[in-house]
Amino acid sequence: MRALTVTPGTKDSLKLADIAEPPESDGSVEVEGLAIGLCGTDTEIVNAEYGEAPPGVDFLVLGHENLGRVRSAPAGCGLAVGDLVVGIVRRPDPVPCAACAAGEWDMCRNGGYVEHGIKGLPGFARERWRADPDAVVRIDPALGDLGVLLEPTTIVAKAWEQIDRIGSRAFSAPKVAAVTGAGPVGLLAALLGRQRGLEVHVFDRVATGLKPDLVRALGATYHPESLPDSGIHADVTVECTGVPSAIVDVATHSGLDAIVCLTGVSSTGTQIPLDMGGLNRQLVLSNDVIFGSVNANRRHYDAAAVARGGGSGLAGSPDHPSGPARGVRGRLRPPAGRRQGRPGGDRCPVERPTASCAEPRLRPGGGRTGRDAAERVAVTTPTPIEDYALLGDLHTAALVGRDGSVDWLCLPHFDSPACFAALLGGPEAGRWRIAPTAAGVSGGCTRRRYRPGTLVLETEWDTPDGRVRVVDFMPPRGNAPDIVRIVEGVTGAVPMHSDLRLRFDYGNITPWVRHRTGVVEAVAGPDSAWLRTPVEMTGQEWTTVGDFTVRPGDRVPFVLTWSPSHYRAPAPVSPEDALTDTVAFWKVWSSGAKVQGRYAEDVRSSLIVLKALTFRPTGGIVAAATTSLPEQVGGPRNWDYRYCWLRDSTFTLQALLAAGYIEEANAWREWLLRAVAGDPSTLQIMYGLDGTRRLPEQTLPWLGGYEGSIPVRVGNAAADQLQLDVWGEVLDGLHLARDAGISAKDDAWDLQVALMEHLEGRWNDPDNGLWEMRGPRRHFTHSKVMAWVAADRMVDAVRHHGLPGPADRWEALADTIRADILAQGFNSRRGTFVQSYGSSDLDASLLLIGRVGFLPGDDPRVVATVEAIERELTEDGLVLRYRTESGDDGLPAGEGVFLACSFWLVDALHAAGRHHDAVALFERLLTLRNDVGLLSEEWDPHTRRQLGNTPQAFSHFALVVSAFQLAAGRPGRSSQMIQPASQPGPLPGR
Numbered sequence: 001m002r003a004l005t006v007t008p009g010t011k012d013s014l015k016l017a018d019i020a021e022p023p024e025s026d027g028s029v030e031v032e033g034l035a036i037g038l039c040g041t042d043t044e045i046v047n048a049e050y051g052e053a054p055p056g057v058d059f060l061v062l063g064h065e066n067l068g069r070v071r072s073a074p075a076g077c078g079l080a081v082g083d084l085v086v087g088i089v090r091r092p093d094p095v096p097c098a099a100c101a102a103g104e105w106d107m108c109r110n111g112g113y114v115e116h117g118i119k120g121l122p123g124f125a126r127e128r129w130r131a132d133p134d135a136v137v138r139i140d141p142a143l144g145d146l147g148v149l150l151e152p153t154t155i156v157a158k159a160w161e162q163i164d165r166i167g168s169r170a171f172s173a174p175k176v177a178a179v180t181g182a183g184p185v186g187l188l189a190a191l192l193g194r195q196r197g198l199e200v201h202v203f204d205r206v207a208t209g210l211k212p213d214l215v216r217a218l219g220a221t222y223h224p225e226s227l228p229d230s231g232i233h234a235d236v237t238v239e240c241t242g243v244p245s246a247i248v249d250v251a252t253h254s255g256l257d258a259i260v261c262l263t264g265v266s267s268t269g270t271q272i273p274l275d276m277g278g279l280n281r282q283l284v285l286s287n288d289v290i291f292g293s294v295n296a297n298r299r300h301y302d303a304a305a306v307a308r309g310g311g312s313g314l315a316g317s318p319d320h321p322s323g324p325a326r327g328v329r330g331r332l333r334p335p336a337g338r339r340q341g342r343p344g345g346d347r348c349p350v351e352r353p354t355a356s357c358a359e360p361r362l363r364p365g366g367g368r369t370g371r372d373a374a375e376r377v378a379v380t381t382p383t384p385i386e387d388y389a390l391l392g393d394l395h396t397a398a399l400v401g402r403d404g405s406v407d408w409l410c411l412p413h414f415d416s417p418a419c420f421a422a423l424l425g426g427p428e429a430g431r432w433r434i435a436p437t438a439a440g441v442s443g444g445c446t447r448r449r450y451r452p453g454t455l456v457l458e459t460e461w462d463t464p465d466g467r468v469r470v471v472d473f474m475p476p477r478g479n480a481p482d483i484v485r486i487v488e489g490v491t492g493a494v495p496m497h498s499d500l501r502l503r504f505d506y507g508n509i510t511p512w513v514r515h516r517t518g519v520v521e522a523v524a525g526p527d528s529a530w531l532r533t534p535v536e537m538t539g540q541e542w543t544t545v546g547d548f549t550v551r552p553g554d555r556v557p558f559v560l561t562w563s564p565s566h567y568r569a570p571a572p573v574s575p576e577d578a579l580t581d582t583v584a585f586w587k588v589w590s591s592g593a594k595v596q597g598r599y600a601e602d603v604r605s606s607l608i609v610l611k612a613l614t615f616r617p618t619g620g621i622v623a624a625a626t627t628s629l630p631e632q633v634g635g636p637r638n639w640d641y642r643y644c645w646l647r648d649s650t651f652t653l654q655a656l657l658a659a660g661y662i663e664e665a666n667a668w669r670e671w672l673l674r675a676v677a678g679d680p681s682t683l684q685i686m687y688g689l690d691g692t693r694r695l696p697e698q699t700l701p702w703l704g705g706y707e708g709s710i711p712v713r714v715g716n717a718a719a720d721q722l723q724l725d726v727w728g729e730v731l732d733g734l735h736l737a738r739d740a741g742i743s744a745k746d747d748a749w750d751l752q753v754a755l756m757e758h759l760e761g762r763w764n765d766p767d768n769g770l771w772e773m774r775g776p777r778r779h780f781t782h783s784k785v786m787a788w789v790a791a792d793r794m795v796d797a798v799r800h801h802g803l804p805g806p807a808d809r810w811e812a813l814a815d816t817i818r819a820d821i822l823a824q825g826f827n828s829r830r831g832t833f834v835q836s837y838g839s840s841d842l843d844a845s846l847l848l849i850g851r852v853g854f855l856p857g858d859d860p861r862v863v864a865t866v867e868a869i870e871r872e873l874t875e876d877g878l879v880l881r882y883r884t885e886s887g888d889d890g891l892p893a894g895e896g897v898f899l900a901c902s903f904w905l906v907d908a909l910h911a912a913g914r915h916h917d918a919v920a921l922f923e924r925l926l927t928l929r930n931d932v933g934l935l936s937e938e939w940d941p942h943t944r945r946q947l948g949n950t951p952q953a954f955s956h957f958a959l960v961v962s963a964f965q966l967a968a969g970r971p972g973r974s975s976q977m978i979q980p981a982s983q984p985g986p987l988p989g990r
Contacts, residue, residue, distance in 0.1 A: 005059040013059075028130040029079055031068035068136070077133035085136040160192040163236055163259050173588075174235035174259065175199060178227055179220075180250055181241035182211040189238045190220045201232050204241075228253045235259065382423070382706055383407060385629060386930040386946040389448065389457050392612035393474035393481055397625035399423060399950070400472055402444040404435035404459060405499075411527070411562040412481050414615060414622045415642040415689060417714075419529065419562070421507040424628055424712050425703040429507025434470055434485055434558065437495040437547070438463045450932055453604070454586035455612055456579070457932070466492015468550055475578045476585050477616065480570045484578055485558040489550030498537070498558065500544040502529055506700050506714070510542055520544055521569070528565040532572055533558040594660030599963040602926055605933040606956040607659055610652075613953050615689040619667025620644040620675075621652060622689065624937065624949035630709035631895040631938050631948045638709050640716045641937075641949040643686045643695060644671070646726045647770070648954060649733030650974045655960040657740050658978040666742045669734070673748045676730055680758035683730070685723045685772070686716060695719045718772040725770055727759040728786025732852065735793035735975050738801060749803050756794050756805075760813060763787035764820070769836075770845045771881055773889040779837040781825035782845035788817040789852050793975060818854070832865040835882060842873045843882045844901035847908045853973040857911020866908045876941035877921070878902045896938035896947040899925065903958035910962075911971035922962055935959070 007013040073079040163174075177193040179186050182204035193200040200220035204211055207224040215222040223230050227237070227249050238261045239250040250260065383401040388408075391398040396416065399408040407422040422431035435445075446467075448459040456473040467490040474483050487496055500520075502511055504527045511524035515538065520531040522544075531537065535546040535556060550556055557575035589611060595603045614621050624641035631637040649672055656665040675691040676683055684693060699711035731752055763784065766777035791814035798807035824837040835843035846865050850857030873880050878897035885893035902925055909918040929935050930946070935955040937948025964978040965971055972978050 007059050027074045027077070027133070029073040029077065029085075029133045029136060030071045030130050031085060031136065032071050070136075073133065079133055079136070079138060083138050085138050160189070160196070163238075163261060164196070176232070176234045177201070177236040177238065178203065178232055178234035179238045179240060180204075180227055180246045181239070181243075182206070182215055182222070183240065186238075186240035187214055187218065189240055190215060190218050193236070193238075194219045198236065201230065201234065203227050203230065203246075237261065382426070384945055385706075385936050385948075385950055386934075387444070388423075388930075388934070388950060389450075389459075389472075389932045390455065390609065390612055390625065390934060390951055391457060391472055391474045391483065392455060392625075393477045394612070394614055394616035395477045396474075396481060397612060398474060398483055399625065400457060400459070402448065402459070403433065404445065404461075404470055405431050405433035406472075406483065407431050408626060409483065410642070411529075413689060414613075414625060415640075417505045418507070419502055419504050419527065421503065421703065422501075423626065424700075424706055425507045427501060428503070429703060430501050430503030431499070432483075432485075432501070432560070433497075433499045434487060435497065436461045436463045436465070436468055437497045438465060448932065450605075450608075451583060453590040453608075454583050455608055456583055456586065460490070461494075463492075463494055466490065466494045466551075468494040468496065471579065473579065473582050475573070475582045480561055480563050482559055482561045482573060482578065484573075484575050484582075485560075486575055486579065487548075487550055487554075487556040487558075489552050489554035491552060493549050493551050495547065495549050496556075498533075498535065498544075498546040498548075500531060500537075500560075501542070502544075506703060506712075508700075508702055513539060513544060515539065515544075523565050526565055528563050528567075530561045530563065530570055531558065532561075592660065594658075597967045599926075599967060602933070603659070603960050603963045606959050607655075607661070609934065609951050609956050610655070610953055610960075611664070613951070614664065614667075615644075618674075618690050619664070619671040620687075620689045620691070621648065621668060621953055623648065623686075623954060624952050626949045627714055628709070628712040629706055629936070629947070629949045632709070632892070633707050633940075633947065634709055635892055635894060636709075636711065637891055637895055638705065638711065638713055639718070639949070640695075640697070640713050641952070643688055643716060643719075644675070645686045645954075646672070646676070646683075647685065647723075647729040648957065649729050650736060651954070651957040651961055653733050653736050653740075654974065654978060655957045655964070657736070657742075658964040659960065662742060665737070665740070669737045669742060672730065672733065673751065676755070677751060680754045683726060683755065683758075684719050685721060685726050686719050693719070718768075718774075721768040721772055722765070722777065723769060723772065724759070724762060724765065724767045724783040725780075725786035727755055728789040728852075731755060731790040731793050732786075732974055735797060736977070738797065739975065740977050749797075752794065752797070753805055756790060756810065759787060759790055763813075763817060770843075771889065774891065775888040778839075779824070780843075780845075781821060781833055781836060782843065782848065784817060784821045784825060785849060785852060785854050788814055788821065788854055789974075791817065792853070796975075821854070826861060830868070831861075832868045833861065841883060841886055842869055844869065844873060844879050844898060844904060845881075847879075847901065847904040848974075850911045850971070851904070851907055851974050853975065857908065857971055858913055862908075863912050866905070866912060869905070877924070878939060878941060879905050896940040898938055899928065899935055899952070899955040900937075900958040903955070903962045906962045907965060907971060910965060919966060922966060925959070 005013075068085050070079050070081055070083040070085060072081060073083075079085070175198060177190075177198045177200045179189045179193065179200060179202045182190075182202050186202060186204070190200050190202050200218070201223055202215045202220050203223045203226060204215075205224060206212070212222040212224070223232075226246070236259045237250050237253075239247055241247075383403065383405070387402045388399040389401075391400060391406075396410050396412060396414050398406050398420070400406050405422065405427075406420050408418060408424075409420040410416045410418045418430065420431050421429040445459045446462040448457060450457055454473075456471065459470045459472065461468050469488040469490055471486040471488060472484070474481065502513075502522045503509065504511060504524050509524045511522040511527070511529070513520060513522045518532060518534060520537050522529045522531075531544070533546070533556070535548045535558070537544050537546040539545075548556060555576075559573060559575055559578075561570045561573075563570045586608065590604055590608055593604050593607055595607075610621065613625065621644060622642050623645050627640035627642055628638040631639075649668070652668050653665050656662075656668065671691070675687040682693075686695065687693060688695060695715045697713055697715040697717035699713055701711070703712040704710065705712050734748065734752055764779075766779050767783050768774075768777055769780035770782050791810045794805060795807050795811045795814060797803045798805045798810075825833055827834045827840055830840060832842065833846045833849060835841040835846075842865075847869060849855055849865070850859070850862050855862050869879065873883070875897055878899075879901040880895075881898045881901055882889075884891070884895055902921065906918045906922045906925070909915075909921065928939050928946070934951040936946040936950035937952040937955060938946070940947050961978070968978055
């Protein structure tokens with residue numbers, strides 16, 4: 001295995017080396033590392049100030065201070081798969097001292113010990129390692145994924161990785177960092193803080209000289225004083241001196257609003273005059289500490305776990321819990337009094353459910369089972385698609401209707417099974433409605449809006465009894481998802497009703513429910529949900545209901561939290577604190593948009609939607625939050641859009657870059673590269689949130705579908721189609737990123753070359769085309785155009801960016817493809833480009849010919865094609881993808897107009913010089929959004945309603961790109977950043 005080693009007593013002997021890994025058959029335990037550090041200060045590691053090496057070797061293995069999860073363990077060793085363990089820092093050898101024997105230390109000061117290593121590459125993130133079972137100590141899962149075990153380390157970069165991990169659980173990102181010590185560790189800590197954009201303050205006693213100059217050169221502020229004297233209140237505090245007084249300053253000065261990282265605690269020398277057990281408990285309970293020292297032992301970990309509501313903490317005792325740990329969730333650090341510990345109460349026994357339990361329906365002879373097609377859940381007067389608002393936490397999303405009902409929510413991720421599926425199966429498939437009693441079964445609200453710059457929804461009803469407001473939001477994710485609803489009394493005394501129908505697995509499973517004071521718990525299979533509210537809730541007909549009245553100034557909270565059923569009860573959150581932090585998060589994010597001009601608020605609104613559709617852990621952006629909303633009401637055009645499409649790449653990057661969201665653009669590029677890595681012949685059109693390739697399609701026969709539109713599908717078989725345009729989309733997007741400078745060092749060039757080389761041999765094959773047609777393959781013109789785009793961008797990369805490759809060969813290929821398209825994709829009789837070779841049909845994708853640069857937007861052939869699409873492929877002035885009655889797509893004819901295609905027409909009109917027409921169409925499209933600014937996939941011009949999955953990322957990306965181009969006053973190619981107008985002013989035609 002690869003490990004960092006040091007030869008005791010030999011200066012500068014630290015190195016990365018290959019050492020023998022203990023064989024699996026030796027009775028060792030395999031552990032997956034979760035948080036790993038290196039022991040020692042600068043002096044100790046450089047000078048190798050360690051004890052004796054094990055017999056037979058001349059080195060010690062570093063990197064043993066770790067938090068890990070057991071992956072395999074020999075029988076009878078007292079450890080089980082999933083146990084959370086910490087490696088013993090130094091195992092006494094051969095005879096323990098009195099302190100070690102008493103369990104006071106994880107190390108022994110007698111000079112003889114064995115160091116335990118890890119395997120993996122530099123960085124040591126989530127590696128696996130092997131050790132003797134007695135070289136690890138099991139700790140309580142209540143500690144979750146807290147970084148409490150990071151030892152003092154010169155690899156301060158690892159500390160910052162842990163700071164990032166803990167900071168990502170915050171609703172507002174850390175902004176100010178304090179570093180104590182301007183030595184090598186402190187300077188590196190300051191540098192990494194500045195790289196993250198933090199305001200960094202460095203504290204050291206030296207008033208002048210090299211240290212202050214170096215600190216200032218890093219862009220940090222230098223303080224020749226102690227941290228408490230400065231008055232600085234930091235979000236992150238990194239202690240890098242190892243001086244006892246400085247450690248005491250940091251530990252005592254850091255209040256309940258900072259991540260604390262003690263990287264300078266020495267493993268030798270003066271004892272630190274602190275109650276380390278008490279400090280551990282304080283910091284661990286505060287949910288934000290990176291802390292480890294030789295003074296932190298199993299007793300301290302156990303005490304902290306018990307204080308957090310865990311078990312006894314005694315490894316091996318009957319009540320010591322095992323299994324995977326539940327990660328810490330919620331805001332970065334809760335204010336005093338927020339965490340209440342685990343709620344008490346007995347489980348409602350399955351054998352004898354109480355009257356207050358929502359008893360599941362039972363089949364003869366057994367328990368609750370899934371419905372079959374004969375038991376399809378009926379749909380009863382569904383909420384119009386355009387009546388839904390979006391909530392999200394950057395991992396999943398919920399849809400809330402104007403009637404106050406959450407009718408769609410998948411947990412824990414966008415593509416997970418829904419626990420509320422009323423959208424596709426009516427109320428019995430699961431929903432959560434909070435509304436005035438007087439509003440009746442289907443009464444809509446009087447008004448609603450998002451708080452400006454946020455995804456916090458406010459819904460108001462004016463009733464005969466008064467006015468009431470419901471505030472709905474999902475806090476940006478900790479480790480568990482919450483949906484928070486706060487009912488505010490405005491005027492009068494308004495009776496309210498809450499109706500919660502949890503149905504896991506897309507409405508298929510009714511959970512067991514137990515009611516206790518202030519808490520409702522629902523459990524079924526792998527899922528559990530916890531509702532906390534001061535309202536008394538009762539079970540009625542498999543529904544959890546509550547009635548209450550609100551008056552002016554009343555604020556009645558409801559918090560629903562999901563958790564895997566084998567985890568402990570999730571810690572409660574403060575609804576009001578969560579609201580404050582959620583508003584702050586979105587305001588900070590939305591204020592970063594570089595948007596100005598007439599359409600600034602329209603663009604900002606769409607950018608918030610797109611951010612909400614982003615899966616934060618990977619950077620992937622889902623096409624929509626839903627599955628199976630029909631493109632044809634009552635028909636079978638119902639698809640699952642909860643995945644990431646490659647063809648969205650260029651629009652995604654162009655929109656994000658134009659708005660100034662470089663971090664999001666880079667995250668999407670990185671997701672793209674990970675997803676497409678591998679054999680170029682296996683490139684797919686779409687992938688899962690994390691790059692998953694296998695997306696098998698199946699139907700859910702127990703759901704009646706939106707307005708009877710069946711089948712309801714999950715998964716998407718189109719992932720297996722051949723759609724040659726995606727090679728061009730990927731290479732176009734990566735070219736744009738390269739030109740924009742977010743990939744100055746193009747570490748993915750070899751992958752791009754491989755994709756291009758594969759496309760060279762496939763470009764003239766028939767495929768399924770842009771629209772994923774399930775009919776016979778054809779030579780689609782758009783697919784050929786995108787093959788030309790791929791070759792064109794690769795030539796440009798070689799000629800203008802100095803990357804290696806056969807530019808002449810690719811240029812010749814581009815010329816060949818161009819000639820082929822002009823000969824076969826252009827119908828000289830019609831005078832237009834056509835959908836596929838040998839066809840006379842039109843296709844909305846032809847609107848992209850100018851955008852991708854195949855021909856200028858004002859070329860007569862392009863202009864004639866745009867005009868023909870206006871005449872023949874529009875309804876009520878809006879663009880269809882193609883005529884389904886002649887498209888031979890394997891499905892019955894009929895669907896709405898495709899909103900993204902209508903924005904493409906805006907861009908094509910703009911490129912053709914028809915500025916007035918472009919602006920008029922764009923502003924008309926803006927009117928198709930619902931009252932909170934959302935667009936679905938399609939629009940029905942006959943019934944004047946939205947169709948298809950919602951909100952649709954493709955529609956919103958196209959809106960943003962069109963708005964930026966109109967504001968810039970000039971069209972742009974897909975491979976170029978959209979530059980803002982030099983002088984903001986009236987838009988063309990206004």
